Amino acid sequence: MRLEDRTLIVTGGASGIGKAIAVKAAAEGASVIVADIREDPREGGENTIDVITTAGGEAEFMPVDITRWDEVDRMVSDTVLRRGRLDVMVNNAAAHGRSALLDTTEEEWEEVMAVGAKGMFFGCKRAIQQMITQDPRPGSEARGRIVNISSQHGMIGSPNDFAYGVSKSCAVYMTRQIAGDYAKDRIVCNAVAPGKILTGKTGPAISPNAIEYSHARTPWPRLGRSEDVAAAVIFLASDDASYITGENLMVDGGWMAN
């Protein structure tokens, strides 16, 4: 129960990796806010809230579009109103494009950056506005913790998704800058960078060719699961990680080491 009594928001918590983070956080004792533009998982299956509450955990769904400051502002204000504080903010929601540089339109760029860069900036800013007003919990060093979901893309190329790769490199930079600027305020800020994670979603990312290529690049004998990423997020969200800040933790089966 590493997150007992903690309040945790996860954006994009309806689907895939965000859902796994929400479920694991609740299993570790957190009161979880699932913030998303949809409630049903993109990959199908049971809603995050139903999974958590059936297991006896505490969770609430909030409809939030993270590209809008007024909605992010309301998300944090309502959370604090109901639960007294915000301990952990997980900025997980992201949008994909579909094009290499020369085919990337202004519209595609803006759609992807609105979620991956601007939405993450809003999430970090609003969370820290709240966190610096609260004392660390007894026994804890941090006033609050942020975990941003980056990607191996943004560190290496993102073929046919230029805007997405750029948005993910923004996540790594934002994490470092925030960690340095707000350590004195006892805010811990880290990122988790997934490699190839099979979330159950269909589409070109799991075409036979893409899977074969990912296996060839990944030293570990299997590809990633949403739960692999969730485990790293929970570690960074807990008091187990306090002198770790500004880090971008790869969860990629060794892809980037190879």
Ligand SMILES: NC(=O)c1ccc[n+]([C@@H]2O[C@H](COP(=O)([O-])OP(=O)(O)OC[C@H]3O[C@@H](n4cnc5c(N)ncnc54)[C@H](O)[C@@H]3O)[C@@H](O)[C@H]2O)c1
């Ligand atoms: N799946 C992978 O292999 C992989 C690899 C590297 C990084 N990642 C990163 O992990 C995170 C989760 O990936 P996933 O594959 O589970 O994604 P996903 O597309 O399955 O789920 C993303 C969720 O974000 C929500 N969302 C999108 N726009 C939103 C907005 N404006 N406001 C609020 N919610 C919004 C969606 O509704 C969806 O529920 C993302 O940041 C992604 O970039 C995933």
